[in-house]
Amino acid sequence: MARVVVDVMPKPEILDPQGKAVLGALPRLGFSGVTDVRQGKRFELEIEGELTDDVVEQVRQMAETLLSNPVIEDFEVHVEEHSVAEVAASEGR
Amino acid sequence: MARVVVDVMPKPEILDPQGKAVLGALPRLGFSGVTDVRQGKRFELEIEGELTDDVVEQVRQMAETLLSNPVIEDFEVHVEEHSVAEVAASEGR
Known part of the structure; x- marks a missing residue:
């Protein structure tokens, strides 16, 4: 069993309202120093x-045809040893 | 300028309808061998x-208070040299 991760982000030239919403909320929560936030899948x-x-290569084709919209999104495929859940568990969360 | 990535995934015990929808679509597109798909942010x-x-540590607090819902989601914070857009550009996409 192997785990492959596909990260999908809006292309830089595409407006990212979700990211902007997060960026706008950070100062209200007392956080500073963040100049930009982009949100993807x-x-x-x-x-x-x-x-x-x-x-x-099959996963790349899945990313291109199903998991992302190549017109407005970029994707990256990589192999990861641990899932986010395993990392969180190892940190006692 | 530094880039920090926050990955947020549904906890393993939480139903992930989006992931199940992707899993169900893969065979129809001719892809096989994928036993599970989880979708997060x-x-x-x-x-x-x-x-x-x-x-x-500040980014971890942002992740805990704003970017994730700790009741149903796990998160992981890590530093990345290249954004998805830079990787896609380096691959000529």
């Missing part, structure tokens, strides 16, 4: 069997 | 000045 895919180059 | 924060431990 993260997919954690569990893949059966061995992680070959072919499998990673 | 990714925030890219641009921080001015130097990235000290204090700053990373």
